[in-house]
Amino acid sequence: MSIPAFAALLERLVFTPGRNAKIALLKRWFAEQPDPDRGIGLAALTEELVFTTAKPALLRELAAARVDPVLLALSRDYVGDSAETIALVWPPRAGANAPPPTLSEVAEGLERTPKAELPALIAGWLDALDAGGRFALIKLVTGGLRVGASGRLARIALAEWSGRPVEEIEEVWHGVAPPYLPLFRWLEGKGERPDPRGTPVFRPLMLAHPLGDSDLAVLQPEDWRAEWKWDGIRVQLCAGPGGRRIWSRGGEDVSAAFPEIVEAMDFHAVLDGELLVIRDGGEVAPFADLQQRLNRKTVGPKLMRDYPAGVRLYDLLFEGEEDLRALPFDTRRARLEAWIARVRPARMDLSPQIAFASVAQLSAIRAGARAASIEGLMLKRADSPYVAGRVKGLWWKWKREPLSVDAVLMYAQRGSGKRSSYYSDYTFGLWRPDGRGGEELVPVGKAYSGYTDQELLWLGRWIRNHTVARFGPVREVEKALVLEVAFDAAQRSMRHKSGVALRFPRILRIRRDKPASEADRLDTLMALVGNREAKAAAD
Amino acid sequence: MPHPETWLRVTPAGLWCEPGDFFVDPTRPVARAVITHGHSDHARPDHGAVLATPETLAIMRARLGDGRAGRRQQPLRPGEVVVQNGVRIWLRPAGHVLGSAQVCLEWRGSRAVVSGDYKRTPDPTCAPFEVERGCDVFVTEATFGLPVFRHPRPEEEIAKLLASVALFPERTHVVGCYALGKCQRLIALLRRAGWEAPIWLHGALLPLCRTYEALGVRLGDLRPATAARKEALRGAIVLAPPSVVAERWARRLTDPVACLASGWMRVRQRAKARGVELPLVLSDHADWDELNATIDETGAPEVWVTHGRDDALVHAMGRRGIRGRALHLVGLGEEDEGEAETGAAEGAA
Numbered sequence: 014m015s016i017p018a019f020a021a022l023l024e025r026l027v028f029t030p031g032r033n034a035k036i037a038l039l040k041r042w043f044a045e046q047p048d049p050d051r052g053i054g055l056a057a058l059t060e061e062l063v064f065t066t067a068k069p070a071l072l073r074e075l076a077a078a079r080v081d082p083v084l085l086a087l088s089r090d091y092v093g094d095s096a097e098t099i100a101l102v103w104p105p106r107a108g109a110n111a112p113p114p115t116l117s118e119v120a121e122g123l124e125r126t127p128k129a130e131l132p133a134l135i136a137g138w139l140d141a142l143d144a145g146g147r148f149a150l151i152k153l154v155t156g157g158l159r160v161g162a163s164g165r166l167a168r169i170a171l172a173e174w175s176g177r178p179v180e181e182i183e184e185v186w187h188g189v190a191p192p193y194l195p196l197f198r199w200l201e202g203k204g205e206r207p208d209p210r211g212t213p214v215f216r217p218l219m220l221a222h223p224l225g226d227s228d229l230a231v232l233q234p235e236d237w238r239a240e241w242k243w244d245g246i247r248v249q250l251c252a253g254p255g256g257r258r259i260w261s262r263g264g265e266d267v268s269a270a271f272p273e274i275v276e277a278m279d280f281h282a283v284l285d286g287e288l289l290v291i292r293d294g295g296e297v298a299p300f301a302d303l304q305q306r307l308n309r310k311t312v313g314p315k316l317m318r319d320y321p322a323g324v325r326l327y328d329l330l331f332e333g334e335e336d337l338r339a340l341p342f343d344t345r346r347a348r349l350e351a352w353i354a355r356v357r358p359a360r361m362d363l364s365p366q367i368a369f370a371s372v373a374q375l376s377a378i379r380a381g382a383r384a385a386s387i388e389g390l391m392l393k394r395a396d397s398p399y400v401a402g403r404v405k406g407l408w409w410k411w412k413r414e415p416l417s418v419d420a421v422l423m424y425a426q427r428g429s430g431k432r433s434s435y436y437s438d439y440t441f442g443l444w445r446p447d448g449r450g451g452e453e454l455v456p457v458g459k460a461y462s463g464y465t466d467q468e469l470l471w472l473g474r475w476i477r478n479h480t481v482a483r484f485g486p487v488r489e490v491e492k493a494l495v496l497e498v499a500f501d502a503a504q505r506s507m508r509h510k511s512g513v514a515l516r517f518p519r520i521l522r523i524r525r526d527k528p529a530s531e532a533d534r535l536d537t538l539m540a541l542v543g544n545r546e547a548k549a550a551a552d
Numbered sequence: 553m554p555h556p557e558t559w560l561r562v563t564p565a566g567l568w569c570e571p572g573d574f575f576v577d578p579t580r581p582v583a584r585a586v587i588t589h590g591h592s593d594h595a596r597p598d599h600g601a602v603l604a605t606p607e608t609l610a611i612m613r614a615r616l617g618d619g620r621a622g623r624r625q626q627p628l629r630p631g632e633v634v635v636q637n638g639v640r641i642w643l644r645p646a647g648h649v650l651g652s653a654q655v656c657l658e659w660r661g662s663r664a665v666v667s668g669d670y671k672r673t674p675d676p677t678c679a680p681f682e683v684e685r686g687c688d689v690f691v692t693e694a695t696f697g698l699p700v701f702r703h704p705r706p707e708e709e710i711a712k713l714l715a716s717v718a719l720f721p722e723r724t725h726v727v728g729c730y731a732l733g734k735c736q737r738l739i740a741l742l743r744r745a746g747w748e749a750p751i752w753l754h755g756a757l758l759p760l761c762r763t764y765e766a767l768g769v770r771l772g773d774l775r776p777a778t779a780a781r782k783e784a785l786r787g788a789i790v791l792a793p794p795s796v797v798a799e800r801w802a803r804r805l806t807d808p809v810a811c812l813a814s815g816w817m818r819v820r821q822r823a824k825a826r827g828v829e830l831p832l833v834l835s836d837h838a839d840w841d842e843l844n845a846t847i848d849e850t851g852a853p854e855v856w857v858t859h860g861r862d863d864a865l866v867h868a869m870g871r872r873g874i875r876g877r878a879l880h881l882v883g884l885g886e887e888d889e890g891e892a893e894t895g896a897a898e899g900a901a
Binding site: 021025027028029030031034037038041080081083084087088091092093094097098101102104143144 | 698699700701702704712716719720723807809818819820821823824828829830831861863864867868871
């Protein structure tokens with residue numbers, strides 16, 4: 014029964030917005046499914062296992078051989094997705110009564126069957142399944158599952174299901190392969206904890222709490238170390254005789270997207286750092302540049318040349334086999350500095366420490382930070398060990414004061430999940446000359462947060478009463494409402510019509526008092542691009 | 553023998569039987585109407601004389617109010633025949649909702665069957681569809697007239713719902729369903745699956761459940777959800793109009809699971825667009841296979857399609873040598889079509 018059970022899980026995961034509900038569904042899967050299918054299913058969901066044996070064209074040919082072309086075309090037009098159309102229209106063959114395949118049968122079949130026999134094999138499976146099962150099978154064999162269950166979420170579910178701390182699971186995760194039999198044996202108390210040995214494993218990152226005013230008031234400068242909070246992605250570099258990996262904050266393996274970093278990791282250590290696009294001379298590019306490099310399975314030479322990646326190192330977790338995580342931060346920092354001086358790794362540098370004697374001085378440093386590549390400050394207690402997760406009182410993040418503009422609401426869209434009945438996504442714009450002597454609004458960003466529940470309701474009413482056009486789920490509104498929008502940085506962007514992209518835009522307040530004509534102009538925003546001083550002067 | 557197209561015509565008010573001078577499911581007020589079933593796109597207010605099954609007449613009175621459900625109501629039970637200006641009229645169950653019937657018409661030896669909305673899957677709340685063989689024209693709907701629509705067995709969908717209730721005992725399952733037919737069928741199916749607990753209803757669903765019970769359909773312990781305390785609804789099943797399951801009304805409940813029982817839930821984008829967490833493919837309309845099988849069983853050489861996806865159905869019939877004709881009746885199924893956009897529909901999908 015495993016493909017039908019997998020199909021049921023898949024369908025619920027796709028439609029379920031809630032994280033806890035997803036975890037509950039995964040827990041039930043682990044509890045109810047037999048080996049090796051539960052592990053194969055887990056690997057397929059987290060895309061550790063991706064089949065590309067069958068091409069979508071093969072499925073289309075199979076369907077074309079069974080279904081009248083006119084009906085197939087009408088169906089495809091209506092459904093809008095080929096895989097789903099084929100799953101739904103597939104006519105059961107009279108007399109076919111084979112049991113539905115299991116996940117392991119499918120995995121083995123795909124691996125072992127000669128290419129010429131693949132169509133008949135897949136057709137036979139489709140005959141044995143219902144519509145939901147066919148959809149899951151088609152997605153599985155063509156490698157396009159995409160259900161929104163991250164590896165991290167799956168490991169949290171494993172932890173909740175087994176009662177083991179998630180950190181323990183993370184440490185062995187990358188040392189086990191689908192269908193994870195030793196892992197499940199251990200989690201069910203039937204076997205030893207798998208030994209990750211030399212394989213690179215992910216150690217959950219140490220995270221920081223936002224610094225509040227009350228925390229700041231009691232901060233003793235001599236006990237704390239400050240660094241810039243760089244605006245890239247947090248990574249863990251893990252290299253040794255067993256291999257090299259770049260892990261993202263959530264423990265996803267992102268090595269393939271940054272081959273030049275992997276190449277530079279010819280050492281035996283585990284490091285914590287910030288992945289950035291760093292141009293010649295050590296200048297850090299805005300986050301928008303780094304985005305060009307994210308979520309790629311492979312990268313070409315042009316991309317590597319235009320957006321060269323580097324890592325600014327924060328911490329040293331392992332040196333060789335030696336685990337430094339229990340040592341105080343100051344000791345680890347000294348070891349890190351010595352290590353860099355000795356190893357001199359390419360494409361990596363040290364995140365500098367910022368000297369300060371008082372909170373007031375630190376505050377001034379934070380306010381004066383000018384580069385868009387800096388999000389603010391990190392404060393680390395001098396004696397803090399490196400511990401997984403967000404432990405209060407050890408590390409603080411102290412982001413810069415946001416920038417803001419007064420923008421005009423242009424479009425609104427319904428949100429998703431809990432906000433699905435509210436207009437909660439707002440596209441806003443600023444004025445610029447329209448080239449004919451007048452002014453026009455150009456969209457500069459989209460905000461999904463920052464408002465109170467009352468403001469959300471008020472905005473919903475306003476939007477319904479001031480709609481001028483509808484495009485599917487999007488409403489265009491009268492250009493009459495001013496929103497004060499806060500954001501962390503403004504960066505040049507070729508991909509936006511306005512030429513500028515905002516980092517973390519959110520609604521600060523609704524400016525009912527302000528006429529739309531008095532909202533800010535695009536020039537004002539452009540002046541803020543990569544330039545914090547403009548803001549400081551304006552204050 | 554006259555061809556039905558000479559005496560049964562498409563007019564702006566709907567299908568008109570010329571010699572009998574009456575309409576079937578007219579879309580505007582007329583002097584004489586024969587009504588297939590009580591859904592609002594078929595049973596509209598303010599006709600003169602209305603002929604329908606006793607159940608449909610009762611449903612019309614409940615929904616439209618006594619004053620607007622026809623000035624004169626004439627009940628006709630399946631099996632009985634009336635003659636109007638030489639046109640013989642009789643009804644056969646359509647299996648769609650309680651009281652739903654196909655309208656069979658015969659004039660000068662020429663016979664047409666107007667089936668209204670129908671389904672072939674057994675439904676504990678209404679009489680099963682009966683095939684009228686030997687008609688010259690069979691008039692069918694085609695709401696789900698595409699081969700992508702093959703409804704699963706209702707029992708499987710109910711099992712899916714109950715499995716979810718068992719998996720999430722802290723959450724309230726809110727199932728969107730139409731007030732007439734789907735709601736009562738869901739309740740009856742849940743009872744058959746052994747769900748004895750109270751079923752909680754949004755205020756808009758209560759009156760027709762009372763009408764069904766008055767007509768002899770037992771639905772068990774039903775309670776108003778609007779007055780209930782939030783805690784009482786943990787782990788409970790609440791039925792509500794489709795328009796509210798993903799809206800504020802449902803969100804006041806404990807971590808609600810938005811479910812929707814509709815044939816449209818077969819298509820994932822439809823479910824996604826409605827913000828549904830648990831789609832239940834449960835329809836009161838014939839699916840693709842039922843439409844084609846029914847057409848074949850009637851033996852009709854010609855089939856008229858009133859509304860829905862007529863292009864695919866006419867094409868498929870043509871390949872079997874059956875003459876198909878799309879009537880493009882306006883006003884029918886508009887609730888169904890409107891459903892995805894507004895969610896406010898009370899149609900019958």
